[in-house]
Amino acid sequence: MNDRSWPRIGVLAIQGDxxxxxxxxxECGAIPSLVKIGEDLRPDGRSLDGLVLPGGExxxxxxxxxxxxxxxxxxxxxETHPVFATCAGAILIAREVRHPAQRSLGVLDxxxxxxxxxxxxxxxxxxxxxxxxxxxxxxxFIRAPRIAEVGPGVEVLARREGSAVLVRQGKILAATFHPExxxxxxxxxxxxxxxxxAIRK
Amino acid sequence: MAEINGNxxxxxxxxxxxxxxxxxxxxxxxxxxxxxxxxxxxxxxGATSVMALERVPAMIRAEGGVAxxxxxxxxxxxxxxxxxxxxxxxxxxxxxxAQILQELGVDFIDESEVLTPADxxxxxxxxAFTTPFxxxxxxxxEALRRIAEGAAMIRTKGEAGxxxxxxxxxxxxxxxxxxxxxxxxxxxELYAAAKDLQAPYELVRMVAQSGKxxxxxFSAGGIATPADAALMxxxxxxxxxxxxxxxxxxxxxxLDVEHDSKEREEAVSRAKAIVIATTHYNDPxxxxxxxxxxxxxxxGLAAAAIEESQLLQTRGW
Numbered sequence: 033m034n035d036r037s038w039p040r041i042g043v044l045a046i047q048g049d050x051x052x053x054x055x056x057x058x059e060c061g062a063i064p065s066l067v068k069i070g071e072d073l074r075p076d077g078r079s080l081d082g083l084v085l086p087g088g089e090x091x092x093x094x095x096x097x098x099x100x101x102x103x104x105x106x107x108x109x110x111e112t113h114p115v116f117a118t119c120a121g122a123i124l125i126a127r128e129v130r131h132p133a134q135r136s137l138g139v140l141d142x143x144x145x146x147x148x149x150x151x152x153x154x155x156x157x158x159x160x161x162x163x164x165x166x167x168x169x170x171x172x173f174i175r176a177p178r179i180a181e182v183g184p185g186v187e188v189l190a191r192r193e194g195s196a197v198l199v200r201q202g203k204i205l206a207a208t209f210h211p212e213x214x215x216x217x218x219x220x221x222x223x224x225x226x227x228x229x230a231i232r233k
Numbered sequence: 234m235a236e237i238n239g240n241x242x243x244x245x246x247x248x249x250x251x252x253x254x255x256x257x258x259x260x261x262x263x264x265x266x267x268x269x270x271x272x273x274x275x276x277x278x279g280a281t282s283v284m285a286l287e288r289v290p291a292m293i294r295a296e297g298g299v300a301x302x303x304x305x306x307x308x309x310x311x312x313x314x315x316x317x318x319x320x321x322x323x324x325x326x327x328x329x330x331a332q333i334l335q336e337l338g339v340d341f342i343d344e345s346e347v348l349t350p351a352d353x354x355x356x357x358x359x360x361a362f363t364t365p366f367x368x369x370x371x372x373x374x375e376a377l378r379r380i381a382e383g384a385a386m387i388r389t390k391g392e393a394g395x396x397x398x399x400x401x402x403x404x405x406x407x408x409x410x411x412x413x414x415x416x417x418x419x420x421x422e423l424y425a426a427a428k429d430l431q432a433p434y435e436l437v438r439m440v441a442q443s444g445k446x447x448x449x450x451f452s453a454g455g456i457a458t459p460a461d462a463a464l465m466x467x468x469x470x471x472x473x474x475x476x477x478x479x480x481x482x483x484x485x486x487x488l489d490v491e492h493d494s495k496e497r498e499e500a501v502s503r504a505k506a507i508v509i510a511t512t513h514y515n516d517p518x519x520x521x522x523x524x525x526x527x528x529x530x531x532x533g534l535a536a537a538a539i540e541e542s543q544l545l546q547t548r549g550w
Contacts, residue, residue: 046512047260047281068513088257088281089317095279095505096512120257132316146316152340153363155250174253175318175340213253 039227042067042080044106046096048088048120052212053220057084060217060224070105082114082227085121087174087210090146093124094135103137110139114203114230116223122206123177130180140204141183142196148178162190162198164218171197171209179208203230243439243447251365251385254318254340255449258282258386258472262462262508263320263451265289265476270491271500272311275479278504282318282341284474285311290347290394290545291477291531295485300348302330308337320367325549326352328361335364341386342366344379346548347393347476356549359383369453371404371546373411373440377432378550380448387446389470390546391454394477396533398461400546401454405468408450415441454546457531459510459523466514473511479503481531499529 041057043050045066054064065080067073073080085093097103109115110125117125117140126136126144134146149155152175159168169190179196182188190198197208198219203226211219242248261281266272267289275283285308293300302323312319318340323330325344330351334342344357346369359366360383369390370376376387389408391401411430415437418426423441427434439447452465453474462473480500482488488496506523513519541547 045260049256049259051259052256068516088259089261091276091317092261092279092281092508095508151312151338152250152254152318152365153335153338155254157246157250172249172253174250174257210253213249213256 037228038063039081039224039231040065041224041227042073042083044083044085044093044121046088046093048086048093049210049212050084050086050088053084053086053118056212056217056220057224060220062224062227070100070102073105073109079109079113081231082116082223083109084223085115085117085124086212087119087121090120090123090129091134093120097124098135103135107137107139110137110204114223114227115139115205116220117204117206118210118212119174119176119208122179122208125204125206127183140199140201140206141186142179142199142206143181144208145178145180147175148180149173149176151175158192160190160192160197163187164189164222166218169218170214170216171207171211172213173209174213176208247360247363248383248385252448254365255367255386258318258451259449260512261472262511263472263474264479264504265474266311267480267487268307268491269310269314271480272314274490274497274501275504276315276317278501279508280317280504281472282320283311283315284320284322284343284476285339286322289477289481289487291396291481291534292394292485292487293347294394294534294543294545300324302327302334302348305333305337308334308339312338322348323357324348325350326355326357328357331357331362331364331366335362339364344368344384346390346545350548356382359385367451369546369549370408372407373415374430374432375550376408376446376450377430377436377440380436380446381433384448386449386451388451388453388474389465391452391456392536392539393454393545394534395455395536395539396457396478396481396531397536398455398457398464399536401452401456401461401465402468404454404546405452405465405470408446409469412440412444412446416444455536456507457533459506459520459527462507462510463514463520466511473507475507478531479507482529483532484534502526502528503530
């Protein structure tokens with residue numbers, strides 16, 4: 033086995049703020065690797081240890097997933113590996129997407145509504161309590177989706193006006209805001225830690 | 234924090250949210266659309282955003298007259314049609330048009346040289362708005378002056394409406410070269426650099442430290458093919474604007490996407506191919522496949538053949 037103290041974590045790099053995620057992962061002691069096609073999930077024939085689905089436009093990302101069986105390859109990967117999804121990424125992994133309805137990977141037992149808080153003029157930065165240690169967390173919401181429902185296996189780590197904004201389900205972590213755009217690295221650190229734990233199992 | 238830093242500081246809440254949306258658009262294609270059907274095609278092809286306008290630059294160039302903000306009715310129809318962010322253009326210095334666009338709920342305002350300028354001395358004070366702004370630039374000084382005024386995104390001006398990428402290349406190379414140049418200067422040399430660039434010292438210092446603009450740097454102005462998009466991305470653009478390149482047939486005639494299925498198919502093929510090329514800009518195999526899909530390209534107009542007085546890029550300063 034290779035030295036796994038530096039986990040290799042992929043960042044879906046079709047479009048969006050994947051570079052910001054890659055920087056955040058580096059700061060947290062992981063080696064980021066950009067994923068543009070299905071084959072990138074297994075560079076050198078070995079699967080990446082985890083994957084980040086970044087913010088951006090979910091409709092654009094979906095167009096690329098619908099080519100060359102990328103959708104199925106990614107779904108398989110997300111069902112078996114640690115995944116961290118933010119904003120558009122959270123839309124991609126949801127069980128159901130509304131407003132408008134669109135196809136999704138269905139690995140997170142949640143119903144997500146797109147653009148549920150309004151347009152860009154309604155984007156906002158909030159401070160809120162979370163289950164993560166270290167006090168209130170800054171949350172950057174950009175044309176954010178809303179998690180309308182979660183299944184029984186989903187742990188809610190933070191809420192905004194009653195709706196879940198940070199959730200965990202097994203190896204999956206999802207946020208409707210953008211931890212990659214804040215200085216506070218607690219969410220990324222929690223994910224990298226989960227990836228390292230999954231490697232050791 | 235915003236109160237402490239003031240609204241104009243780069244770390245202020247307002248500006249962070251504006252730059253945040255620009256971050257989300259990286260690696261994607263923003264397409265000019267003139268009606269609801271074109272907006273649908275753009276979204277279906279994978280555009281990250283659409284720019285709602287009444288005439289694309291190629292038509293403005295051919296038809297002449299005063300080019301103004303699009304009719305709010307058209308903008309509202311397009312906002313209602315697509316789920317992706319919608320941009321619209323205001324004339325340089327025309328803050329009342331910008332106020333209207335913000336009121337309509339437009340997600341990004343392009344203070345654009347493509348429209349006829351409304352003020353010969355002043356650009357819009359973009360800090361006064363909640364809606365983010367994108368502005369064109371031909372060089373680093375111009376980019377930093379726009380950022381000082383509150384722009385949350387810079388794009389090369391290129392020469393809009395030509396389908397000739399040469400000036401987009403020139404402007405991107407110029408901006409990248411000037412940024413690289415700043416990184417090797419000593420602290421004391423930066424004051425003189427700021428004077429030469431005619432840009433605020435604080436912003437010049439930020440660029441000198443990071444080697445890049447403090448806001449996302451996109452490309453626009455003459456990008457017409459998948460290869461053009463890949464070229465600009467490889468030169469350092471973080472996303473692509475395509476104006477006349479997708480929906481124009483001849484210089485002043487758009488493809489009829491509403492009634493002619495063959496012409497609609499042509500627009501769809503161009504839009505899809507440019508989206509693929511922007512994501513896979515470093516993969517020649519994917520670029521070849523995307524280029525092969527395209528069934529036609531706008532005729533275009535060589536930028537070198539345009540008289541100086543007819544250039545759009547010299548508007549603004």
